[in-house]
Amino acid sequence: MTELKLLLKRYLAVPRSIKHLVLGSFFLQLLNASFNLILNIYLRKNGYTDAVIANFTSYRFISILLFSIPFGLIIKGRRLKPFFIAGAIIIPLSGAAMLLTSQAHITFLIKVFFFVGSIGFMLIHVTALPFILRHSGDETLSESIAMNFAVWSFASIISGILINVFFGIASFFPSFHITEFEVLMLFVFLSALGIFAFSRISEKAPPPVPRSSVFTHLKSYQWGRIFRGLLPMFIISVGAGLTIPFMNLFFNSVFHVDSDAFAIMGSVAAALVFLGGLLTPILRRRLGYGPSIAVTQFTAILFLVFLASTELYSHYGFALWFAAGAFIIRQPLMNMASPITSELVMKYVGPQNRELISAIQSGIWNASWFVSAKIFQFLRYIDLAYYKIFIITALLYSMGTVSYLLLVKKYYRRQPTKEI
Numbered sequence: 001m002t003e004l005k006l007l008l009k010r011y012l013a014v015p016r017s018i019k020h021l022v023l024g025s026f027f028l029q030l031l032n033a034s035f036n037l038i039l040n041i042y043l044r045k046n047g048y049t050d051a052v053i054a055n056f057t058s059y060r061f062i063s064i065l066l067f068s069i070p071f072g073l074i075i076k077g078r079r080l081k082p083f084f085i086a087g088a089i090i091i092p093l094s095g096a097a098m099l100l101t102s103q104a105h106i107t108f109l110i111k112v113f114f115f116v117g118s119i120g121f122m123l124i125h126v127t128a129l130p131f132i133l134r135h136s137g138d139e140t141l142s143e144s145i146a147m148n149f150a151v152w153s154f155a156s157i158i159s160g161i162l163i164n165v166f167f168g169i170a171s172f173f174p175s176f177h178i179t180e181f182e183v184l185m186l187f188v189f190l191s192a193l194g195i196f197a198f199s200r201i202s203e204k205a206p207p208p209v210p211r212s213s214v215f216t217h218l219k220s221y222q223w224g225r226i227f228r229g230l231l232p233m234f235i236i237s238v239g240a241g242l243t244i245p246f247m248n249l250f251f252n253s254v255f256h257v258d259s260d261a262f263a264i265m266g267s268v269a270a271a272l273v274f275l276g277g278l279l280t281p282i283l284r285r286r287l288g289y290g291p292s293i294a295v296t297q298f299t300a301i302l303f304l305v306f307l308a309s310t311e312l313y314s315h316y317g318f319a320l321w322f323a324a325g326a327f328i329i330r331q332p333l334m335n336m337a338s339p340i341t342s343e344l345v346m347k348y349v350g351p352q353n354r355e356l357i358s359a360i361q362s363g364i365w366n367a368s369w370f371v372s373a374k375i376f377q378f379l380r381y382i383d384l385a386y387y388k389i390f391i392i393t394a395l396l397y398s399m400g401t402v403s404y405l406l407l408v409k410k411y412y413r414r415q416p417t418k419e420i
Helices: 002-012 016-045 050-075 081-103 107-135 138-172 180-191 194-199 214-219 223-241 244-255 259-287 289-313 317-349 351-381 386-414
Strands: none
Touching: 002 138, 002 259, 016 050, 016 081, 016 107, 016 138, 016 180, 016 194, 016 244, 016 259, 050 107, 050 244, 050 351, 081 107, 081 180, 081 194, 107 138, 107 317, 107 351, 138 180, 138 259, 138 317, 223 244, 223 317, 223 351, 223 386, 244 259, 244 289, 244 317, 244 351, 244 386, 259 289, 259 317, 289 317, 289 386, 317 351, 317 386, 351 386
8 A cells, every 4th residue: 555655656757747748638638538449340330341440550650660760869959848739739630630531431531541640649749758758757657658658548438438328329219320430530539638738838948959960860870779678569450450450340240249348348458458558667677578568468469379279169159258458458458568678778778868869769660560461461361270370460469579578688788787
């Protein structure tokens, strides 16, 4: 109990500007979470196949692939608040446009607005960690990073509940007709509140950075350390891209789970992710980087394999319950490591490399998801079973986790002092 009180005290001590950042991100993540929960099902009901949906999804990642690294070079030594506000404007507008063009079956414009919307999220994701590192002291750094990661799961909880409530009302009152289109459009309007939250951020003056030529600027980074820090995330992100964006298609195809049911499953899983994410500072301080990453990641991989196996006996009634349970338990376990690995990598690469590695992380994550979406598109085109795709993901996750554990050893050899 004393440890929980200390944890709560540290969360309350998180700087106000970071709290405003988290609040603004929450409103934008409501839209992102609702899209992740039911957009694919909405598209399928509008006549789009799995392969076409995967093709659309790939455009969510191209812009970040193209622009995140140049953007990371630009933001060093600059104020970050204007980028948060710009992203908060772009995301709702592109979300609304994407829904309208998908309703009208204008394929080219659907891809365009997937592309534009991802630019908005890039402006938020690339700048969030550098902003937190600038504004948080060592005593609240773990909590600040954990809050930043937990906001996604909290938004997933709320969006899942709201989606289920909307469809529940429609089922009780037939005259209140609502579809996925109307539900997603409501989340578009909610996401616009992020503009007001970001506008309340009070930003410190950025640390001065001497201006130099592009070549000199690039040469100043420690590229060997950067590439080693990025390797585990790259391996894991390729596997994640084969599975995470298409989990709703798996449940819809194999078990005929519709939007309302998947939304509540996602909400329950997100509640556990949220609680687990907030407790990661305790886990990290008690076990250290290596054991906390190993325990959460390898257990999550086991549940992913179990989830994949349910497709083999999906004709039995209990299979859906097994699949739902494995999905709900796996989510918090896999996500609990994210704040820990992010903190590890940021400390490993050092202050001079942080803005760039945040940008490259975002670029690699989205590049690998783009590649994975194309691979998924091909694998589903040749009708490869979902469980085989999930097994591929499990193998990649295992390789990435081992790579993180080797990185922990390198970090402690260089920094043997006790962490806060």
